[in-house]
Amino acid sequence: MRLHVIAVGKRLPPWAEQACTEYARRIRGDCSLQIRPVAASRRSARDTAGRVREEGQALLSAVPGAALVVALDVSGEGWSTEGLARRFDQWRGSRRDVAFLIGGADGLAQQCRDAACHCWSLSALTLPHALARVVAVEQLYRAWSLVHGHPYHH
Numbered sequence: 294m295r296l297h298v299i300a301v302g303k304r305l306p307p308w309a310e311q312a313c314t315e316y317a318r319r320i321r322g323d324c325s326l327q328i329r330p331v332a333a334s335r336r337s338a339r340d341t342a343g344r345v346r347e348e349g350q351a352l353l354s355a356v357p358g359a360a361l362v363v364a365l366d367v368s369g370e371g372w373s374t375e376g377l378a379r380r381f382d383q384w385r386g387s388r389r390d391v392a393f394l395i396g397g398a399d400g401l402a403q404q405c406r407d408a409a410c411h412c413w414s415l416s417a418l419t420l421p422h423a424l425a426r427v428v429a430v431e432q433l434y435r436a437w438s439l440v441h442g443h444p445y446h447h
Contacts, residue, residue: 295390296326296433299355300426301348301397303330309423316427316434319445324385324437326430329355333397341399349402352394360390362409365429366401367419369412377432378439380411385440393433395425 298313305313317326331351334344356362361384372380384391393413394405406412415428438445 294324294385294388295357295360296320296324297329297355297357297360297390297392298326298395298426298430298433299329299331299352299392300395300422301331301333301352302422303332305423305426309427312427313430316430319434320437322441326433328426328430331355345396345399345402346404348397348399349404352396352402352405353408356392356394356408357390360392361387361411362405363391363393363411363413364401364406364409365393365395365413365415365425366406367414367417368406369414371414371417374432374435374439377413378436381433381436382440393429395422395429398422 313328317328320326331348334347336344394401394409396402396405415425420428435445437443
């Protein structure tokens with residue numbers, strides 16, 4: 294199974310880039326994690342809704358073939374670590390890739406939420422995008438470690 298974290302924004306601060314790279318590196322064996330950034334829409338005279346739709350299309354275009362889609366959005370369901378691990382194990386059993394979509398500065402497009410089989414909220418708080426990406430990748434690694442009996446979680 295391959296996990297794809299597809300996020301708006303190509304440049305992360307070095308600390309966030311290092312953290313994401315390290316957690317992705319730790320996932321191995323029957324699973325891998327790839328971080329796939331897409332370009333943010335240019336902030337021009339266009340309206341916010343147009344930028345969000347454009348970014349949403351870019352996110353959806355980056356989703357591999359038959360991957361399950363999980364939208365990360367504040368309006369989504371909050372999952373415990375154990376709940377995420379249960380879902381992770383189910384996804385692993387289905388042998389399908391899973392794509393996690395993280396929107397840009399103006400949020401996640403409705404078309405991304407509509408395409409998703411799950412909508413996951415990392416927190417009721419508004420997180421900076423770099424931090425949201427790190428938290429998502431770390432939690433995916435933590436779920437992997439729980440499913441594989443790795444001591445990281447304990």
